[in-house]
Amino acid sequence: MIKITFPDKSVxxxxxxxxxxxIAQSLSSQLARDVLSITVNNQLWDVTRPINNDASIKxxxxxxxxxxxxxWHSSAHLLAETLETIYPGTKFGIGPAIENGFYYDIDTGxxxxxxxxxxxxxxxxxxxxxxxxxxxxxxxVSKANALKYFTQKNDEYKIELINDLEDGTITLYKQGxxxxxxxxxxxxxxxxxxxxxxxxxxxxxxxxxxxxxxxTRIYGISFPKQKMLDEYLILLEEAKKRDHRKIGKELELFxxxxxxxxxxxxxxxxxxxxxxRLENFLKKVQRDHDYQQVITPHIGQKELYVTxxxxxxxxxxxxxxxxxxxEGEEFLLKPMNCPHHCEIYKSKPRSYKDxxxxxxxxxxxxxxxxxxxxxxxxxxxGFTQDDAHLFCRxxxxxxxxxxxxxxxxxxxxxxxxxxxTIQISLRDKENHEKYIGSEENWEKAESAIIEACAEKExxxxxxxxxxxxxxxxxxxxxxxxIGRKWQLGTIQVDYNLPERFDLxxxxxxxxxxxxxxxxxxxxGSMERFVAVLIEHTAGKFPLWLTPxxxxxxxxxxxxxxxxxxxxxxxxxxxxxxxxxxxxxxxGKKIRDNELKRIPYLLIVGxxxxxxxxxxxxxxxxxxxxxxxxxxxxxxxxxxVDEILKSSI
RNA sequence: GCCGAUGUAGCUCAGGGGUAGAGCGUUUCCUUGGUAAGGAAGAGGUCACGGGUUCAAUUCCCGUCAUCGGCUCCA
Numbered sequence: 031m032i033k034i035t036f037p038d039k040s041v042x043x044x045x046x047x048x049x050x051x052x053i054a055q056s057l058s059s060q061l062a063r064d065v066l067s068i069t070v071n072n073q074l075w076d077v078t079r080p081i082n083n084d085a086s087i088k089x090x091x092x093x094x095x096x097x098x099x100x101x102w103h104s105s106a107h108l109l110a111e112t113l114e115t116i117y118p119g120t121k122f123g124i125g126p127a128i129e130n131g132f133y134y135d136i137d138t139g140x141x142x143x144x145x146x147x148x149x150x151x152x153x154x155x156x157x158x159x160x161x162x163x164x165x166x167x168x169x170x171v172s173k174a175n176a177l178k179y180f181t182q183k184n185d186e187y188k189i190e191l192i193n194d195l196e197d198g199t200i201t202l203y204k205q206g207x208x209x210x211x212x213x214x215x216x217x218x219x220x221x222x223x224x225x226x227x228x229x230x231x232x233x234x235x236x237x238x239x240x241x242x243x244x245x246t247r248i249y250g251i252s253f254p255k256q257k258m259l260d261e262y263l264i265l266l267e268e269a270k271k272r273d274h275r276k277i278g279k280e281l282e283l284f285x286x287x288x289x290x291x292x293x294x295x296x297x298x299x300x301x302x303x304x305x306x307r308l309e310n311f312l313k314k315v316q317r318d319h320d321y322q323q324v325i326t327p328h329i330g331q332k333e334l335y336v337t338x339x340x341x342x343x344x345x346x347x348x349x350x351x352x353x354x355x356x357e358g359e360e361f362l363l364k365p366m367n368c369p370h371h372c373e374i375y376k377s378k379p380r381s382y383k384d385x386x387x388x389x390x391x392x393x394x395x396x397x398x399x400x401x402x403x404x405x406x407x408x409x410x411x412g413f414t415q416d417d418a419h420l421f422c423r424x425x426x427x428x429x430x431x432x433x434x435x436x437x438x439x440x441x442x443x444x445x446x447x448x449x450x451t452i453q454i455s456l457r458d459k460e461n462h463e464k465y466i467g468s469e470e471n472w473e474k475a476e477s478a479i480i481e482a483c484a485e486k487e488x489x490x491x492x493x494x495x496x497x498x499x500x501x502x503x504x505x506x507x508x509x510x511x512i513g514r515k516w517q518l519g520t521i522q523v524d525y526n527l528p529e530r531f532d533l534x535x536x537x538x539x540x541x542x543x544x545x546x547x548x549x550x551x552x553x554g555s556m557e558r559f560v561a562v563l564i565e566h567t568a569g570k571f572p573l574w575l576t577p578x579x580x581x582x583x584x585x586x587x588x589x590x591x592x593x594x595x596x597x598x599x600x601x602x603x604x605x606x607x608x609x610x611x612x613x614x615x616x617g618k619k620i621r622d623n624e625l626k627r628i629p630y631l632l633i634v635g636x637x638x639x640x641x642x643x644x645x646x647x648x649x650x651x652x653x654x655x656x657x658x659x660x661x662x663x664x665x666x667x668x669x670v671d672e673i674l675k676s677s678i
Numbered sequence: 679g680c681c682g683a684u685g686u687a688g689c690u691c692a693g694g695g696g697u698a699g700a701g702c703g704u705u706u707c708c709u710u711g712g713u714a715a716g717g718a719a720g721a722g723g724u725c726a727c728g729g730g731u732u733c734a735a736u737u738c739c740c741g742u743c744a745u746c747g748g749c750u751c752c753a
């Protein structure tokens with residue numbers, strides 16, 4: 031007998047060689063049906079694999095990440111098996127489970143191209159194969175045998191993967207006629223896979239290396255029940271409805287013009303109004319935290335970026351320098367604001383008493399993003415950072431850093447991003463050529479961030495290799511209303527640029543010292559932030575931000591004059607109101623303006639005109655009754671004040 | 679940049695070797711209506727751009743550009 035310890039620390043005895051599924055069966059037959067994988071002594075196992083020694087275990091069902099993982103991983107194998115049936119000779123790369131579903135990277139050779147229109151047929155065949163209820167059979171093999179099998183199969187990708195593995199750790203999984211190199215775990219058999227949707231076909235470089243062959247990647251998702259797939263597809267539809275590119279067009283927030291150039295957003299009046307309000311909000315927060323606004327030009331001499339190191343790092347694949355006709359001077363469109371801000375710092379001698387100096391600018395920068403990378407407002411070639419650079423003494427660094435964290439958290443609270451993760455992005459120590467600056471500076475910068483986060487008791491994850499080339503970062507990722515993750519704000523500690531720009535201050539010891547810099551942008555960029563805000567709110571912006579807070583709807587043209595009077599009064603109260611005086615019935619006007627996501631619809635007709643009232647209808651909620659104009663104005667204004675105040 | 683797909687009216691989209699269609703929007707007229715679509719008439723298109731094949735190309739072929747799904751990259 032062996033002792034099995036459960037997550038609640040209870041211990042039961044089972045015969046040696048018991049499997050996860052048998053353990054589940056001993057607890058309840060329902061559990062035996064639901065269990066998908068098992069963790070045995072912190073290793074993920076198949077539920078059919080015999081356990082021969084005392085162990086602590088955890089059974090995973092669909093609700094656990096580990097359970098879904100096994101389910102989707104098995105689905106990937108099923109996809110591969112299907113592809114091998116339909117397209118014999120296909121070579122296989124990797125086929126993992128991902129956050130939502132799975133994919134398989136394949137090489138179909140030069141003569142076969144799999145198109146999106148082929149996916150339904152593959153799906154159908156997959157479901158047929160799933161129903162044959164083939165077992166997933168795990169087999170431990172020697173490296174030599176593994177190599178032999180895939181050599182005979184002529185699959186160079188698997189051979190390459192095996193060559194990187196240690197002998198004695200290699201396992202194969204077989205279901206039906208398909209055998210794959212795989213660590214597992216898998217479902218007992220294919221039958222739980224009841225609903226499958228193949229979502230897209232894409233190119234993907236072998237092992238993520240753009241110098242290597244591009245394989246065909248097929249993305250898919252699968253579920254144990256058709257209903258779950260239907261729900262997932264509805265969620266995808268919902269995401270599509272929230273797409274900021276679609277809503278941006280509908281609400282006339284921004285546009286692009288081929289003539290102006292790809293990746294160069296044009297902010298329309300309503301979008302500009304929204305953005306301006308965000309900027310003013312942040313400016314006020316920064317004023318309260320003793321930041322000073324500065325303004326710098328959109329170009330700078332090439333030399334400036336040679337000094338900063340940006341030219342060496344990014345110059346080759348950037349917008350090429352602009353030259354002047356006579357002197358042949360070279361300028362770059364600024365890709366960053368920091369060098370300009372460093373020069374502002376240098377514009378006069380600084381004393382230790384002056385520090386910290388906090389220079390803020392909504393600085394527009396231009397970066398040559400690869401054409402295939404451009405995406406709506408989230409990835410563009412010209413964008414405005416809500417940038418600031420804080421120059422401080424070493425002894426002030428941690429405190430300054432913590433204050434910036436406070437600002438970022440305040441902004442997230444105010445904008446109703448409740449769910450976010452914080453990532454400490456450190457350098458990859460193996461890869462020195464990616465970074466500039468001394469080992470010592472990096473150590474100092476990285477520990478400053480780690481300590482500041484610890485003191486603020488932030489829950490963080492550390493990612494190596496994610497640092498900027500000049501320093502480590504703290505990155506903020508928000509989860510939006512339908513659960514998608516977006517990277518927004520960033521705070522970076524930098525000992526390197528102060529050195530490169532030879533920044534100094536006079537210390538209390540009458541000696542020159544080097545300040546340390548913090549780069550920070552709570553929104554990241556205005557473009558990206560507005561995009562995320564659109565998707566988070568589905569275009570239903572909070573009252574304090576929305577371009578139009580209220581629309582006045584006269585019942586008929588007879589009341590247009592009264593409506594104009596209401597409009598004027600509301601505008602005098604600083605309410606952003608507009609008038610819909612089209613010759614349409616009230617039902618039509620309500621429908622159209624609800625679709626425009628305007629928070630308040632104000633209906634005026636005979637009754638309202640007599641009482642000098644407005645009938646208030648709240649978007650999405652309906653009739654709120656009639657009230658005096660002043661009363662409504664005060665109500666709206668106090669609601670706005672409340673939002674901004676309550677989040678402090 | 680790479681792989682694949684797409685590009686038809688302001689928007690969403692149908693069509694297809696014989697120079698174009700719907701709905702919404704827009705304009706005009708009728709209607710003056712009380713909480714999610716009143717009616718009628720009209721305007722609006724070099725079918726992304728440039729080549730080629732053809733008696734004839736928006737349709738087929740090639741190239742370019744842009745967009746979309748990914749990959750790589752992201753100061």
